[in-house]
Amino acid sequence: MATKGKPPKPEELSKIDYTPPKRGWMDTPVVFKPGMYCHGTRAKYLEAVGMPNARDWSPAEEDWKLPPEWKEIVLKGIKERLQKYRTFHVFMDICVRCGACADKCHFFLGGGDPKNMPVLRAELLRSVYRKYFTTAGKFFGKAAGARELTEDVLKELWYYYFQCTECRRCSLFCPYGIDQAEITIIGRELLNLLGLNLDWIMGPVANSYRTGNHLGLEPHTIKANIEFMIDDIETITGIRVETTFNRKGAEILFVAPSGDLFGVPGNYVAMGELMLFHEIGLDYTWSTLACEGGNFGFFTSMEMAKKLYYKIYSEAKRLGVKWILGGECGHQWRLMNQYLDTWWGPADFLEEPVSPITGTKFENAKGSKVVHITEFTADLIRHGKLKLDPSRNDHLRVTFHDSCNTSRAMGIFEEPRYIIKNVCNHFYEMPESTIREKTFCCGSGSGLNAGENIELRMRGGFPRANAVKYVKEKFGVNMLANICAIDRAALPTLMDYWNPGVGVCGVHELVGNALVMKGEIERTLDLRGEPLPGKGGTD
Amino acid sequence: MGILFSFSVVVAIILLVIAGVSGAGLNFLFGVIFPYIALLIFIVGVTYRVVQWGSSAVPFRVPTTGGQQTSLPWIKANKIDNPTTSYGVIFRMLFEVLLFRSLFRNTKSELREGPMLVHGSEKLLWLAAIVFHYSFLIILLRHMRFFTVPVPTPIEFLEFIDSFFQVGAPLVYITNFTIVIALLYLLYRRLAMPQIRYISLPSDYFPLFLILAIAITGIIMRYFEKVDIVGVKQITMGLVSFRPVIPDNIGVIFYIHLTLVCTLFAYFPFSKLVHMAGIFLSPTRNLANNNRMVRHVNPWDYPVKVRSYQEYEDEFRDKMKKSGIPVEKE
Incomplete structure (x- = not known):
């Protein structure tokens, strides 16, 4: 299953360009780069635990075999979670995009992809929230930072919400405590409503x-x-x-x-x-x-x-x-x-x-x-x-x-x-x-x-x-x-x-x-079974 | 695009006021009706937002812990960054709201030859934010002199402090300068730092231009294009006593200033500016890290289907018995 990719050499990888592209992020479509994402989950794992929309699918393919009413499912899911999680609700509303979180994320620091700045990773979902759940977003659209939920947007969410390890480092530095881990958790819940998880997660x-x-x-x-x-x-x-x-x-x-x-x-x-x-x-x-x-x-x-x-x-x-x-x-x-x-x-x-x-x-x-x-x-x-x-x-x-x-x-x-x-x-x-x-x-x-x-x-x-x-x-x-x-x-x-x-x-x-144990023999090996250099046991 | 758009909106508002007041003579509309509407939108809007957030559940207690936990008595706990009591939470929130504690942690990471990733301290954003917010607060409080007769001593004292250097006539307020400088820096970093520029929306530039315009028109009015201050106070007192009056001959600059302020108030509930209220409701900051001491109840908890031990044993009983693991049913 998990084919081991070969990453570029460290010397190559450590040349990181942090300059964002000229084109705005909403107009930059997601590119699935090999080595940067995981296999989609197989149906059998979802079926084993009774999760919805089980099917074999691959993120690399154009057709993700989404259920026809996928958009309604996601929007309903967002609505429900705004009520269920104050974290989600408040974090969708109060970000001022000060950028304090930007260089706190290890994926951004190690990759330079601007969509891995926590603020922007959150905006990927926030823009959808604005479009369907806020007055400004409904009326002013893109000028208010809102955008339609399309299949491309969904794929982008999937790509970047599985490029977040829910480590909360951004949340520590955020002046309002906005926690990308919470947003990722909820984003992944939404994706799971459509059966879009990783094989590596669903197997376990x-x-x-x-x-x-x-x-x-x-x-x-x-x-x-x-x-x-x-x-x-x-x-x-x-x-x-x-x-x-x-x-x-x-x-x-x-x-x-x-x-x-x-x-x-x-x-x-x-x-x-x-x-x-x-x-x-x-x-x-x-x-x-x-x-x-x-x-x-x-x-x-x-x-x-x-x-x-x-x-x-x-x-x-x-x-x-x-x-x-x-x-x-x-x-x-x-x-x-x-x-x-x-x-x-x-x-x-x-x-x-x-x-x-x-x-x-x-x-x-x-x-x-x-x-x-x-x-x-x-x-x-x-x-x-x-x-x-x-x-x-x-x-x-x-x-x-x-x-x-x-x-x-x-x-x-x-x-x-x-x-x-x-x-x-x-x-x-x-x-x-x-x-x-x-x-x-x-x-x-x-x-x-x-x-x-x-x-x-x-x-x-x-x-x-x-x-x-x-x-x-x-x-x-x-x-x-x-x-x-x-x-x-x-x-x-x-x-x-x-x-x-x-x-x-x-x-x-x-x-x-x-640990010196009662009645132990003189230790010549460590727990890995390797010889203890220059050691003959307890002094 | 966002920059120009936001800037144009502010300019359009100013032109609208000039046309409305100097041209069409709609002084009552701009001096009385708009302020009332704006204030109403502000109060209703912010209340609505807070009630909305408040009605969302807090299913789990998920504070972000920023220091050593409380565990063994001989390990010194960080009672503020990792609070376990309500007092601790109150202190944490006070530090957050009054001193911008989290922003104070800010670092700047830089990739150098080696490769070496260096994380240095970066306090400028914190400084600009503190200066901006406190200047704004002091200016807002100073303006209470327009809405009170007689002016309360604390307000007068604040004015005294703010004009401590006793320069110029009328006296120059320190906050007039600091707010403009802070705003210009915040605008500068949004434009000059590629990442910050990349994430900025029109709704990030608009409040900056708007508040900058408010500050500048205020400064112009006080020091350069002076307005009839007695007339102004008649208007403001008329507004608070609900007996609105519009005296003649108040310069149009006053109406521009006032309308920009009204725009800010009316825009507030629909914008990111609600962070002012939202910070108090942020669950990663306003909850204690005491889940292992006191149970947190999820209001929408519901039963879930689980796999019981019996099912597990039924599947593995033979293997368990064979390897000598105790079972419930022989």
């Missing part, structure tokens, strides 16, 4: 509906994968850690992104977590159904996102746990922090989270009862509950990439840094304007981590990669740590492209390396 959605995870891992495979990790941990540490699946009566349900159960380097994060939980004797269980904190439904429609998150609280309830611990994942935490409790709460069948090891009450999670693993681990370290040997990470010079969702829809900055500083001796920050709330996206979020749009991803990831390059050259950084599964899937490609030699890891991989 269909999988997630059936098996609970994006990859479609069935329960026995999940167990087998984790048992493989346990074998590896035994090889490295000499300790056989234990874990359980779907165990009723456990104190805590652990929900990680499924990427950590499958691919490199996510699996090293899961290994670190397995080791940590074993070492502190945590009474926890995995659920083979609630085995995915990520939720590609969020890149489809709010309804689909809600459906796919049913498993979280329902599994917690079925298994009778007290609270939920969430793994290292970006949009999982957008949802766990801002949506889960609204969708499926109140979580009154759970208890206010308390760390069984330190007794710390997680007051900030007393309502939804979901705790972020870096909150949990930072608390353990703060209370001196872990024996750590940071010199086991001495071969790594680490920098930390703040993920969009955990930054601008949560604000978890110090927790992961505190952990890294305790498990690593060499930690360097990227420039201030590229981290924390101002962080740059990996360029592949919100379901754009496909193969066929590789040029888009390398362009979108350019601002992030360029900041990494800075610390690589200045401090010799060779490891890019993060707390997001999409990052772990996307950043290795990005680093190979822009900064060869920089690896990518989750924070709990670093924890696993540094």
